Amino acid sequence: MHAPDISRRPVSGIKMMRRGFGVWTALVFAFLYLPIIVLIAYSFNSSRLNILWEGFTMKWYAALAGNTPIIRALKNTLYIGALATVFSIIIGTTGAWLLYRHKYRFARAIQALVCVPMIMPEIVMGISLLIFFTVLKMELGFTTVVIAHVTFCFPFVLVAVQARLDGLDPALEEAALDLGATPLQAFRLVIVPCLWPAILSGGLMAFTLSMDELIITFFTRGPTSPTLPTVVFGMVKKGLDPMINALSTVFLVTTIAFVLFSEYLRRLASESGQSTPTPPATLLPKTASPTPASTTTPTPTPMKKHSIPVRPAAIAIAAAAVAALAATSCAPRATDKEVNVFAWSEYIPQAVIDGFTKETGIKVNYETFSSGEEMLAKVLAGGTAYDLVQPCDYIAEVMVKEDLLTPLDYDKLPNFKNILPEFLNLPYDPDQKFTIPFMISTVGIVVNTEKIKDPVRGYADVFQDKHKGRIVVVDDGRELVSWAFSTLGIDINNITPGNLAKARPMLERWMGLVKIFDSDSPKTALTNGDVDLGIVWGGEAAILWKENKKFQYVLPAEGTHSFVDVFAISNKSKNRDAAHKFLDYTLRPEISVLISRDFPYTNPNGSARKLLDTEELANPASYPPKGLYEIFRHIDGKAGEDIDALYTDLKNAIK
Amino acid sequence: MQTIAKFETNNPRARAPRLAGWLLLAPMLTWLLLFVIAPMAILFVYSFCRRDDLGRVVHEFTWENYARAFDPIYLNILGRSIGYAAITTLICIAAGFPAAWFIARQPPVMRNRLVMLVMIPFWTSFLIRTYAWITILKEQGLMNGLLHAAGLTAAPVEFLYTPAAVIIGLVYAYLPFMILPIYGSAEKLDFALVEAAYDLGAGPLRVFREIIIPLTRPGIAAGTLLTFVPAIGMFAITDLMGGAKVPMIGNVIQKQFGGARNAPFGAALGVIFTLMFIIAYTLAQRRRSSEQ
């Protein structure tokens, strides 16, 4: 028997490993880009709902070009991202270096603290920062958003840089000092360039995180600083618009092209240069911060062959940042020249806002929220003087009780007369002193009649064992409890431990049958065909029905409830006149109908209804047989806590 | 498993800072004080308060929130969150390491491009990316279509709204945060060391285990920190791709500030969560530094 040829084995092994890693990397990239390809493909999808493929179109690109709010949000997002990245790089890199260079007392504590923003749930950080900014009397806006973003971004830079510092030749700094560089020069000219790969990746992570942050941004933003994620999130309700895919596509293609051609561009920039600056130095400022601020990045010239080209760029960006921050926080505001609206995302069509501004010259700052409680938390903290707020019924009840609203001046609202009387003097505002109903909806059952042939009349028909794994419901404990209460014949607002205990077995069985809990877009799973039944918001059902008549809306026989979204003027409003003007504008029939067309909810505006066509009026989800069902009332803290505990417990028990 | 990034200075020549050292660190410390410690302090105070019937925080001292937070339900949920985060982190290391290593061994220009290309997909909206995944994984989606066309499956496989889908979503979201720090470490590793190991007769696997992994450990540790820690609190992906069937600690806290309007309880959970992290982190650091 021959002895194995030892000398050959490792060589082939090395090759195999190298090839294996190459293939693996290709697979990783495929994984990373797979959804991106789908995303790009769907930007050419003619279906509005962005769920099923229905044919090729370029219309979303056309729509994108004309959509100034989205472009503005994108610009804002990029600007915030670039600033947050620059500040994060500065703080993170110097921090990492100092912690490496010196033996600080409490170094361990400092380090743990740095990591806290990474672990703190976003909402906790968002709310605590909101309270903190309010205490400091800082006006919410661009500055506060940037501060918040830097806070959760810089730890990523710091950790990345630390990983690279570990094992850096300590003699490098000494060599620089020895040659006459001051510690600052040594840091800038020797250490920073050696850390570039880590700074680049840390900066990339910071930029990426900032670009996509939603919750902290929500709590720290002001009415004039919308970002792309807030806009996109708002769209989920109407169905994610392929326009966002188009936007992402344009953005991605531009950046990727830039990255791929960066070497060529770099060569163009230093045509005659004999010494080539290190690639990372030129790569980061150009690509990671594609904002107007960074277009001033000086290209490295052959003359300054020794300088690190990013430095002037960083200084320029930092200076621009400081200037921008100063400018945004000092801008004076004239009364009644603008109106701050805090409303549900996408609830008011852009055409309505534009029309109002065109007619009156009053600028509308439209800030959005996606849950009434979030809105309430932000209003309670009091960072911004909102003019108009848009709570739903039981939140309005809280706001009335908390004295957060201003009584309306009906003399300034001549179009109020259009509201149908059945929607007035409801329990949350019995004297109709503070609120005006905006839209009404119900909660009901959607049935995919192609799949479900048996008649479905109520909750009992939905929650059948044969439908296990074919049901989507809204992810809201109080909703589910109210359905069980209706089934058991208990008043939906009578939440007591005893009643909850009665409902518990029923809910336990029901929740075991559910496949998806989704409050934001339950229509997605229905359209995709992943489920056949849903108990969803009326608005969602209306959109489904509009898309395909196979989705029938059924109001549960056991009973259902309505929810009413209202408009009200905040007690902190400084532009009350403008706020009234805007309210009255939305009450005009020809304006109100525009809102109806965009959002097929129940319009309380009788005159506007007359302008709707028969199909719109026939939509059972928009205009159910009865105008108004029972509505949710505000429940006390104990009851809320009980529902929450029950719901969490039951969910936790789902197998 | 090494889960905590090392921070204690590894610089043999580090020494106690003089005034200048503290002054230079002052901006970061001030930032931490203002925007991390101060909000945490607010949170801490809230966690001992009550809420009134309208959901407002009332400044009356109570232990109630903490008592409730240690209910087995919440511990169970926290355990599950940590479990998901741990699995995600392990898969990210396994998937990300070879890629990071491969990128680090490319020529410099190529390297930077590849690094950018790792991150660029994440410059699109989170929601759109996630909905793209839903399109891929749904019953009549791309994945099932491919499997069916290849004759591998007869009936559609249920990918979406399962724990597997949640893991896919989490790995997708955090993979770049693993690849980038490892790349940072791998890039500076002197390849001569690897060659030396081959030269001394180590096979590729051995070199990988005994040279490459130990020398890139700081990167792996940093990647773990950047992946594992945020993944514990993550819930949006669990909700969207898992059907929101299993609550995560992030959901629970989020809900207290949102729908449940019980900020004090949310604050208590937040304080416990943060303290747990700080204690675990500090202990891990202490163990590490005593090992050396």
Added chain:
Amino acid sequence: MIDIRGITKRFGEITAVDNVHLHIEAGEFITLLGPSGCGKTTLLRVISGFEPPDAGTIHLAGQDVTHHPPYRRSVNQVFQSYALFPHMTVRQNIAFGLRMKKTPAAETAARVDEAIDLVALRGYEHRRPHQLSGGQRQRVALARALVPNPHVLLLDEPLSALDAKLRRQMQLELKRIQKRLGVTFVFVTHDQEEALTMSDRIAVINQGRIEQIGTPGEVYHHPRTAFVADFIGEANLVPATLASRNGASTCVVRLDGGLLLTLKAGQWPDGLRRAHLAIRPEKILISKTLIQEENVFEARVTGEVFQGVIDRLSLECDAGGIRLMAVVANESAIMEAIHEGDRVWCGLHSDDVVVVP
């Protein structure tokens, strides 16, 4: 040029440098020689300013620089790891010090060119450190440290990473450059051969103290301590006691084991009973026939190692079985060959015996 007065540096319990006084003249090539861990690198780092001393002062060109940071001392260092900046080209590395001094571009270019020629790196200016060989990196580190025209150049075992041949070549080159530029060199090494080859003076350091300072000849031929005798070159160190004094001219010492040697009276310090005798191997004359010498004794060759120009012999003296090491030149075939097992006569002149306390 450099005046080191009473420098002490402690790291916790360990005293790395212990009350060192050292005066270095301008233009001198001085070597700090000692085993690893003896404190020589620490002393160097105190001079360069990276370690603040716990006690003592350092004067550079008449100025007290004890508390000056490294970048404000006209002292440059060649690091053991070279510490070349990986992101800069050879040229950029060499120009770094001048850039820090804000030297005008034209002058910088001229001086960098000069330095590149000096270390013979023409043609490599635009390479990066990782594209260079070990010897080339060494030259870059040297040029980089020399270009700012420091008063003193510190070299921390700069040749340790080079192969033997290259090292010898670089030794000569360093010496040549030092002579030409007249810069004061403070060279740290643990290699005694290197020290002997290059230095004007050698400071032998052991356990944080200077054992002896002197020219290579002085420390080689007249080691003042057993440590120096042993560390510099090779020596047979044999414990001995004074047997008798014969008036003012000679004395007789007894090596432990019984061999008696006659030395000059002045060689054995008064009042000392026991001491070590240091005998260089090459100083022992070996012959198969009886030879004329001050001290003659018989021995048996117990081992033989061929080393090219020399043969290294292990001897066992008839008197008391004392083992000695001797070296004989392998000059020609005519000379009688000495082999293992041969009986030989050994001769030793009293001048070639050093008594170390």
